[in-house]
Amino acid sequence: MSQLVADYLLERLRDWDVHRIYGYPGEGINALLGALDRADGDPELIKARHEEMAAFMACGHAKFTGEVGVCMATSGPGAIHLLNGLYDAKLDHQPVVAIVGQQARPALGGDYQQEVDLVTLFKDVAHEYVHMAVHPAQIRHLVDRAVRIARSERTVTCLIVPNDLAGSPVVEQPPHEHGTVHSSIGYSPPKIVPAELELRHAAAVLNEGERVAILVGQGAQGAADEIVEVANILGAGVAKALLGRAVVPDDLPFVTGSIGLLGTRPSYELMNGCDTLLMVGSSFPYSEFLPEEGKARGVQIDIDARMIGIRYPMEANLVGDAKETLRALIPRLEWKDDQSWRERISSSVAEWWKVMERRAYDDADPINPQRVFWELSNRLPDGCILTSDSGSAANWFARDLKLRGGMLASLSGNLATMGPGVPYAIAAKFAHPDRPVIALVGDGAMQMNGLAELITIAKYWERWSDPRLVVLVLNNCDLNQVTWEQRVMEGDPMYPGSQEIPDVPYARFAEMIGLCGIRVDDPAEIDGAWDEALTADRPVVLEAIVDPDVPPLPPHITFEQAKHFGAAALAGDPRRGEMIRQSLKQMADALLPNR
Ligand SMILES: Cc1ncc(C[n+]2csc(CCOP(=O)(O)OP(=O)(O)O)c2C)c(N)n1
Numbered sequence: 001m002s003q004l005v006a007d008y009l010l011e012r013l014r015d016w017d018v019h020r021i022y023g024y025p026g027e028g029i030n031a032l033l034g035a036l037d038r039a040d041g042d043p044e045l046i047k048a049r050h051e052e053m054a055a056f057m058a059c060g061h062a063k064f065t066g067e068v069g070v071c072m073a074t075s076g077p078g079a080i081h082l083l084n085g086l087y088d089a090k091l092d093h094q095p096v097v098a099i100v101g102q103q104a105r106p107a108l109g110g111d112y113q114q115e116v117d118l119v120t121l122f123k124d125v126a127h128e129y130v131h132m133a134v135h136p137a138q139i140r141h142l143v144d145r146a147v148r149i150a151r152s153e154r155t156v157t158c159l160i161v162p163n164d165l166a167g168s169p170v171v172e173q174p175p176h177e178h179g180t181v182h183s184s185i186g187y188s189p190p191k192i193v194p195a196e197l198e199l200r201h202a203a204a205v206l207n208e209g210e211r212v213a214i215l216v217g218q219g220a221q222g223a224a225d226e227i228v229e230v231a232n233i234l235g236a237g238v239a240k241a242l243l244g245r246a247v248v249p250d251d252l253p254f255v256t257g258s259i260g261l262l263g264t265r266p267s268y269e270l271m272n273g274c275d276t277l278l279m280v281g282s283s284f285p286y287s288e289f290l291p292e293e294g295k296a297r298g299v300q301i302d303i304d305a306r307m308i309g310i311r312y313p314m315e316a317n318l319v320g321d322a323k324e325t326l327r328a329l330i331p332r333l334e335w336k337d338d339q340s341w342r343e344r345i346s347s348s349v350a351e352w353w354k355v356m357e358r359r360a361y362d363d364a365d366p367i368n369p370q371r372v373f374w375e376l377s378n379r380l381p382d383g384c385i386l387t388s389d390s391g392s393a394a395n396w397f398a399r400d401l402k403l404r405g406g407m408l409a410s411l412s413g414n415l416a417t418m419g420p421g422v423p424y425a426i427a428a429k430f431a432h433p434d435r436p437v438i439a440l441v442g443d444g445a446m447q448m449n450g451l452a453e454l455i456t457i458a459k460y461w462e463r464w465s466d467p468r469l470v471v472l473v474l475n476n477c478d479l480n481q482v483t484w485e486q487r488v489m490e491g492d493p494m495y496p497g498s499q500e501i502p503d504v505p506y507a508r509f510a511e512m513i514g515l516c517g518i519r520v521d522d523p524a525e526i527d528g529a530w531d532e533a534l535t536a537d538r539p540v541v542l543e544a545i546v547d548p549d550v551p552p553l554p555p556h557i558t559f560e561q562a563k564h565f566g567a568a569a570l571a572g573d574p575r576r577g578e579m580i581r582q583s584l585k586q587m588a589d590a591l592l593p594n595r
C-alpha cells in the first residue's frame with residue numbers, strides 16, 4: 001500500500017508496464033526521487049547528464065520497443081531542458097510521457113523561484129494532453145490518461161506534479177461522489193482496416209498501373225513480409241524514407257534504398273519513372289523527390305487520417321494499420337506479366353551499389369567517410385541497432401549501409417535535430433541489452449552533448465549482457481552538413497567563423513573515463529578498427545579523422561545546385577581546391593562504371 005502520492009504515481013506507472021524512467025533530479029521532483037528510491041528499481045531511474053538527453057532516451061525507448069517512453073525532470077530549468085527531446089518525439093510520432101515537477105502549490109502565482117508556467121510551456125509539444133495535478137485524487141486518472149493518450153495518439157503527453165502534492169498522503173481511489181473521476185489502466189491497439197469499397201478502389205488503381213513504386217516509412221515497421229509480397233505481385237520497386245530505413249532489408253534486388261536529398265539514385269529514378277505510387281506509413285515531406293503531380297496515380301496507407309493525402313494527391317486513401325491493410329489488399333492484387341519495370345529497377349540498384357563501393361574507395365585526406373560506413377556495412381552484426389545523428393553521418397547512414405532483416409535503425413527524422421545519436425543508442429542498450437548498438441555521430445554533435453553522455457555509458461554499461469556499444473565519431477573539425485548546404489543551397493563559400501569546430505581527442509576522452517577508444521587516421525586501418533570495436537569487451541568510441549571535402553552528393557544534381565556550387569567556389573571558398581577535386585571524383589564514380 002503506497003503512502004504518498006509520489007509512491008502511488010510510480011505504482012500506477014508500473015501497472016502500465018513502465019519499468020524505466022529517464023530523468024534528472026531537482027527540487028521540484030524531490031518527493032518523486034524519494035519514491036523512486038523506495039520503488040527499489042521498478043521503475044528504475046536512469047540518469048542522463050541533461051534533461052534533453054533524458055527526453056531523447058525516452059523517445060529512443062519508444063522507437064526501439066514500440067512501448068511508451070517516460071522521462072522526468074524538475075520544475076523550471078529541468079522542464080525547459082526537456083523540450084527539444086520531446087519535440088523530437090512529437091514530430092516522429094513517438095509515445096512519450098513527460099513527468100515534470102513544479103514548485104509547491106502554496107507558492108504558485110507568487111513569482112516564486114523556478115516558477116514557470118509549465119502548462120503553457122508544454123501546451124504545444126504535449127497539446128494532446130498536459131495537466132497539472134492539484135489534488136491527490138487526480139493522480140490515478142492523470143497517469144492513466146497521460147499514458148493511454150500517448151500510446152493511442154502516438155504523441156507526447158505531460159503530467160505536472162507540484163512537489164508538495166507528490167509528498168502528500170495518497171488518495172488511490174477517489175470517493176464515490178459528484179466531481180470525481182474513476183479511471184482504469186489498459187490499452188491494446190485496435191485492428192484498423194479500411195472499408196471494403198476503399199480497398200477495392202485501391203486494388204483497382206494498383207492493378208491498372210504498369211510501373212508501380214512503393215514508398216515505405218516507419219509506419220510500415222513490422223510489415224516487411226507483406227510489403228515484399230505486394231512488391232513481388234506488382235513487380236514494384238521499394239524506396240524507404242529515413243525513418244523506415246530498417247523496414248525492408250537492403251539485400252533485396254528491388255529495394256532502392258533511401259529517398260530524398262540523402263537518398264539514392266535508384267529511388268529517384270523509381271519515383272520519376274513510376275505511373276503508380278503506393279505510400280505506406282510515411283509522411284516523407286519533399287515533393288521534389290516524389291512523382292510530379294499528375295504523372296502517377298496514388299494510393300496511400302496510413303493509420304492516421306490526418307497524414308493522408310498531404311504529400312501527393314492520392315486516389316485511394318486507406319486509413320488502417322500497414323500490415324493488416326496490406327494483408328487485406330493482397331488477395332485483390334493481380335500478378336503483372338510484364339517484368340521489364342522490375343528488371344529496370346533491379347539493374348539500377350545493382351549498378352548503384354557498385355557506384356557506392358567506388359565512391360567509398362576514392363582516396364581522401366585522410367579518410368573518406370564513406371569508406372568507414374562501407375566497411376561497417378560489411379560487418380554489421382546480426383540484430384544490431386543503429387542510430388544516426390543529424391549531420392553528414394545521416395547521408396552515409398542513408399546510403400552506404402546494407403541493412404539486413406532483424407536490424408533496427410533510427411534518427412531524428414522530422415525535427416532533424418542534432419543530439420539524439422548517443423542518447424538513442426543508450427536507450428537501445430537498456431531496451432535490448434543483448435543486442436549490439438552502433439551510433440553514428442558527427443564531432444559537432446559530440447561536442448554539443450555526446451561527450452557528456454559517454455559518461456552515462458561509462459556509468460551503466462556493465463549492466464548490459466552484451467557490452468557492445470560503438471560510438472563512431474566523424475572527426476572533421478567542421479559542421480559539415482551545413483557547410484555543404486551553404487555551398488550548394490545558398491551559393492555561399494564555407495564560412496569558417498560558423499563552421500569550424502575545435503579538434504577534440506574523442507577516443508582519448510573515452511579511455512579516460514574507462515571506455516575503449518580507437519582513433520583511425522589511415523584508411524588501411526578502418527577494417528581492423530571496426531573488427532576491434534565490434535568485438536570489444538566494453539563500449540567503444542571509434543574516432544575516424546575524416547575529410548570534410550567529400551561531398552554528400554544528392555541523387556540528382558539540379559542546375560540551381562550546380563550553379564550555387566560554382567558560385568561558392570568562385571566566391572573564394574577556403575577549401576575550394578579540395579572541394580572541387582573531391583566532388584569531381586565522386587561524380588565521375590557514377591558516370592564511369594568501370595573506372
Ligand atoms: C540542435 C540543432 N542545431 C543546429 C542544427 C543544424 N545542423 C544540422 S547538421 C549540423 C552540423 C552537424 O555537424 P557535425 O555533428 O560535426 O556533423 P558533420 O556534418 O560535420 O558530419 C548543424 C549545425 C540542427 N539540425 N540541430
Ligand SMILES: [Mg+2]
Nearest residue numbers: 442443444478
Ligand atoms: Mg563535423
